[in-house]
Amino acid sequence: xxxxxxxxxxSSELVAMTLTEGDPTWAGALAGVRLGLPVFHIxxxxxxxxxxxxxYDSQVGLAELALDTEAIAExxxxxxxxxxxxx
Amino acid sequence: xxxxxxxxxxxxxxxGVPGPAIARCATEAGxxxxxxxxxxxx
Numbered sequence: 001x002x003x004x005x006x007x008x009x010x011s012s013e014l015v016a017m018t019l020t021e022g023d024p025t026w027a028g029a030l031a032g033v034r035l036g037l038p039v040f041h042i043x044x045x046x047x048x049x050x051x052x053x054x055x056y057d058s059q060v061g062l063a064e065l066a067l068d069t070e071a072i073a074e075x076x077x078x079x080x081x082x083x084x085x086x087x
Numbered sequence: 088x089x090x091x092x093x094x095x096x097x098x099x100x101x102x103g104v105p106g107p108a109i110a111r112c113a114t115e116a117g118x119x120x121x122x123x124x125x126x127x128x129x
Binding site: 001002003004005006007008011015037040042043046047050051052055056059060063067 | 088089090091093094095096097098099100102103104105106108109111112113115116
């Protein structure tokens with residue numbers, strides 16, 4: 001699986017799409033390449049719950065405060081749901 | 088969902104969460120990090 005640390009919903013969606021359906025901008029080597037990898041953002045609650053709290057706080061805590069984690073999670077979840085639905 | 092025993096690719100970003108931080112979290116959760124990078128678009 002892929003864990004990403006993108007800073008906003010737009011970049012999260014772009015990376016998630018590239019790793020699942022292929023590069024949506026058709027600009028890179030992954031254009032049209034359907035990798036279908038499961039992509040999660042490191043700040044998603046279901047990922048956070050798997051990491052020891054002390055480690056998570058020291059590694060991600062500060063960034064988590066600055067990011068719109070809810071919107072990022074929603075963007076990545078939408079891509080996962082779409083890919084899963086089309087399989 | 089489970090991270091233990093999974094192979095993980097950690098793709099960080101300078102303005103978000105860097106690759107090494109993601110990799111550390113994944114490792115501590117029992118995953119094997121097979122690739123780690125940090126993108127910078129500046």
